[in-house]
Amino acid sequence: MLHQKTFKEDILNWFEANQRAMPWRETTNPYYIWISEIMLQQTQVKTVIDYYHRFTERFPTVEDLSEAKQDEVLKYWEGLGYYSRARNFHTAIQEVAAEYNGKVPDNPEKFEKLKGVGPYTKAAVMSIAFDLPLPTVDGNVFRVWSRLNNDFSDTAKQSTRKAFESELLPYVETKAGQFNQAMMELGALICTPKSPLCLFCPVQSHCDAFNEGTVEELPVKTKKIKKKTIQQECFVIKNENNEYLIEQRQAKLLNGMWEFPMFEKGSSQEKLEALLGSNINLPAKAAYQLKHQFTHLTWNINVYVLPKTVQSNQINANEHYCWMDLKDRNQFNFPASMHKILNHLESQNTQN
Incomplete structure (x- = not known):
């Protein structure tokens, strides 16, 4: 007692x-x-x-x-x-x-x-x-x-x-x-x-x-609600200066962090056309897949690499977008999933 x-x-x-x-x-x-x-x-x-x-x-x-x-x-x-x-x-x-x-x-x-x-x-x-x-x-x-x-x-x-x-x-x-x-x-x-x-x-x-x-x-604890899963599509877009397009998140989740342009599945085509114009050549399938786990949800991310460079002056982007040279990655705050993409790009560049 x-x-x-x-x-x-x-x-x-x-x-x-x-x-x-x-x-x-x-x-x-x-x-x-x-x-x-x-x-x-x-x-x-x-x-x-x-x-x-x-x-x-x-x-x-x-x-x-x-x-x-x-x-x-x-x-x-x-x-x-x-x-x-x-x-x-x-x-x-x-x-x-x-x-x-x-x-x-x-x-x-x-x-x-x-x-x-x-x-x-x-x-x-x-x-x-x-x-x-x-x-x-x-x-x-x-x-x-x-x-x-x-x-x-x-x-x-x-x-x-x-x-x-x-x-x-x-x-x-x-x-x-x-x-x-x-x-x-x-x-x-x-x-x-x-x-x-x-x-x-x-x-x-x-x-x-x-x-x-x-x-x-013990202890007794009621089970949490099952995690929600969201299918995301992420796009690696490079310009004529060998820089990559990144966007600063405005959503509450990961607010203020940077990512390669990413949209929920089903909305990518429309949003990419608004960003890059209708003259874009999207790859038929994802280069690879990633998973990002949160407490309350999971992102399944298909990563697409655009095969052709985009002219930087043709982007219809707002102030939340910018072009980044890979060597400057440490100047930006990226979540773990984006670091995996960055590491993949650096590995490819080293091999080339």
Whole structure:
């Protein structure tokens, strides 16, 4: 059974001895802690570390990031995915610079009003940076707390999050940041989704699910809606100067990133004619196929390479299009699928 005092002592002692070395654990700077929390959402720790170092070296202060152009911020984020995180964070930092004299507010109510700050981010940054008594409830904590209490509540429901936060409040009255990190670390290292290491668990004696033999059944989470699949057609178009036509996305998804002209299947002919004129020679079949996975949907991309060069002055393009020399690719922010096309083009050029 869970006993508040001894449970907290056991998990904090374990965390003190077994926590992984991470650069954001070596600071109490709320700006750095905030960066790490945004990067860690939907991304593994081992992936984040290098990005964290590069990002903090380039933007060491709130002022540095607030004054940067969004394109450069996205470039330093490139490869982490979920680019709305970077855009929202950049906006929030600009708000901090303008409204709070460059200091991350230590007031949870003020902090949560900043762009992109949700319940988890608020609790994590406020507790770790300022030791404020707010419990963090992420996927790891959902799992650990469900098992400790043998709780079969649906963790996909907001009501379950609220209930867990309420139940965890007594544990964060002191050492909030340490306790929250200990819970998340236990979920990452011991109380894993599959094959949890129960025999090595420092709080096994407190775990109702272990005693009842229900560990593998928890946590309960209703299944997500099936992913939508969209068929996309992408076109590699070269001009007389050996440059490639690229377009900056205006849609909400991957907003501001660059891509080779790409349209949903069925609309390509009409849109290409509007862009290039009716005198175009489209290849009969795709050169190759790619797949781009998002949380909520999948793009199946057929890549077509136009066989003839196009005169750059004949393009009916707006300001969102430009011509790019391959050697300048690093000046633009491309999603992963477009990097595959770029790598393919560079490989072909090398062979030629």
